Amino acid sequence: MKKKITDLLPGFVVGLAWIAGVPASDGATATNDWGNYPQGARVILENTVPLHDPLGDRLPLFLWPAHDAIVEDAGLQESIVRDLNARGVAVIASWQPGTDRARSLESGLQVGRIQKRLGLRVCVNANACMYGFYTGDPETAHLDGSGNPFFDDSLPGGKMGCPFRVKHRFDAVREQIAFFVEGYQKAGVAVDFVYGDWEIDGPLEVNRAWDSARRCVVCRQHIVRIDDYRVFQAAVRRARNDATRTCYAEPILKRFPNAMVGNYAVYPNDGHRYWFDYFETMHTDQPHRKEQKAVYREWPNDFSETGYTLAMPVIYPWARIHDWYQFPDSDVRWFHNMLLIASSAGRNTKAATPLVPFVHWQTVFDPDPANDRVRQMSERAYREMLWHSLLRGTDSFFMWCVAEQSAREVRLVHAAWAESLGWRDWLEKGEFLRFDSPVPGHPVVSAVRMNERVLVRRTDFNQDHPEPVEMVVAGQILRVARREGNQVLRIP
Numbered sequence: 001m002k003k004k005i006t007d008l009l010p011g012f013v014v015g016l017a018w019i020a021g022v023p024a025s026d027g028a029t030a031t032n033d034w035g036n037y038p039q040g041a042r043v044i045l046e047n048t049v050p051l052h053d054p055l056g057d058r059l060p061l062f063l064w065p066a067h068d069a070i071v072e073d074a075g076l077q078e079s080i081v082r083d084l085n086a087r088g089v090a091v092i093a094s095w096q097p098g099t100d101r102a103r104s105l106e107s108g109l110q111v112g113r114i115q116k117r118l119g120l121r122v123c124v125n126a127n128a129c130m131y132g133f134y135t136g137d138p139e140t141a142h143l144d145g146s147g148n149p150f151f152d153d154s155l156p157g158g159k160m161g162c163p164f165r166v167k168h169r170f171d172a173v174r175e176q177i178a179f180f181v182e183g184y185q186k187a188g189v190a191v192d193f194v195y196g197d198w199e200i201d202g203p204l205e206v207n208r209a210w211d212s213a214r215r216c217v218v219c220r221q222h223i224v225r226i227d228d229y230r231v232f233q234a235a236v237r238r239a240r241n242d243a244t245r246t247c248y249a250e251p252i253l254k255r256f257p258n259a260m261v262g263n264y265a266v267y268p269n270d271g272h273r274y275w276f277d278y279f280e281t282m283h284t285d286q287p288h289r290k291e292q293k294a295v296y297r298e299w300p301n302d303f304s305e306t307g308y309t310l311a312m313p314v315i316y317p318w319a320r321i322h323d324w325y326q327f328p329d330s331d332v333r334w335f336h337n338m339l340l341i342a343s344s345a346g347r348n349t350k351a352a353t354p355l356v357p358f359v360h361w362q363t364v365f366d367p368d369p370a371n372d373r374v375r376q377m378s379e380r381a382y383r384e385m386l387w388h389s390l391l392r393g394t395d396s397f398f399m400w401c402v403a404e405q406s407a408r409e410v411r412l413v414h415a416a417w418a419e420s421l422g423w424r425d426w427l428e429k430g431e432f433l434r435f436d437s438p439v440p441g442h443p444v445v446s447a448v449r450m451n452e453r454v455l456v457r458r459t460d461f462n463q464d465h466p467e468p469v470e471m472v473v474a475g476q477i478l479r480v481a482r483r484e485g486n487q488v489l490r491i492p
């Protein structure tokens with residue numbers, strides 16, 4: 001996710017792609033009554049249809065434009081919540097600290113009360129309350145050998161300081177969260193889903209943070225073996241996790257112990273990071289393994305240190321992925337990378353922890369320049385990626401996009417997700433059997449077992465493998481024929 005919610009609201013202009021001639025789906029009816037809805041709510045309604053299968057115990061779908069579905073009028077607000085809920089889409093309130101926080105609290109409570117009354121989950125974006133550790137104050141800076149403060153200039157913003165000179169900021173950040181959580185508690189409105197996108201703030205080890213730390217006398221005191229990157233990374237991660245656990249996760253969970261609390265890009269994993277965020281740069285002096293030109297960084301599997309109760313991996317077609325691999329079919333490149341992330345998160349996230357990846361379909365060029373050579377991922381490959389993620393443990397999606405992308409992004413992810421509700425018993429009660437990543441270009445198979453039956457999905461990207469894929473389940477060989485869509489096989 002690149003844009004902060006504060007960048008997008010309230011100047012939220014949605015639907016440019018739709019205006020430019022992308023047809024709305026069947027969900028657009030001539031007689032709708034959405035004229036006075038905010039643009040974000042409208043673009044969702046115009047590009048989705050009401051659910052065919054009930055949501056049941058599944059999580060709702062989280063769509064970026066649903067932040068722009070908050071209004072002052074209570075009656076109108078209820079209509080918006082109801083209309084989006086008919087599509088399975090959650091309305092998300094945003095907590096804004098600062099001088100207007102009382103009004104932000106009231107606005108959140110109004111939609112929260114409606115969601116409670118309708119038996120829906122209360123969903124919140126707490127992003128703005130998570131920031132405030134590195135303020136640019138010299139008291140948070142690294143210190144060189146002469147005692148002069150300095151910041152790490154390898155990250156945007158120029159405020160990234162010392163992981164061990166930030167504790168005095170904890171109270172201020174914790175209070176930002178506590179104000180809203182206490183307000184909700186007092187009003188009897190329990191929050192169910194809280195997420196943020198806390199990225200370039202607080203202790204962080206990426207880019208050239210290691211160089212800054214090695215120049216800092218305080219860091220050298222705290223990390224005796226600082227010249228070992230793994231030791232440095234583990235120490236900085238601990239400091240980062242300590243900050244977000246004590247100032248964000250714990251204040252929420254203390255009052256609402258059943259809440260799902262998570263952050264963009266924080267999730268259980270297999271010890272590697274298969275992607276780079278928009279502000280991250282590649283440095284081969286840090287531990288990694290390579291596949292063609294792709295660099296998979298070693299990454300601590302430290303989810304438990306965060307105290308989070310919600311896993312949020314990031315599965316985007318970043319432009320740089322396209323050139324990492326040499327597979328002739330660009331869909332194979334996108335799919336291969338994205339499946340690695342979905343599988344790493346799916347295999348390592350406990351069943352009790354909801355898994356809600358951030359997803360996106362259109363090539364993310366930031367920070368890379370737009371480039372015609374980078375072929376857009378096909379709609380089919382994206383749909384298959386969403387499906388294989390679901391069949392490897394994903395509980396719902398969080399679709400991020402910029403405003404002009406909304407119509408297409410909403411339509412694709414909603415269609416695949418809504419179809420999956422027809423299989424919700426499998427996805428809720430079944431056993432996920434496969435997290436493997438086949439040789440790129442070979443058939444991809446995911447499988448979920450329920451008793452003596454197995455739900456499988458096979459995806460081929462070429463004509464090279466007409467034969468069935470064999471898999472062993474309960475000691476029996478199952479043959480997965482080449483076919484589009486889901487298949488149900490019986491264990492003989």
Ligand SMILES: [Zn+2]
Pocket residue numbers: 141142143161162163164212213216217218219220
């Ligand atoms: Zn330092």
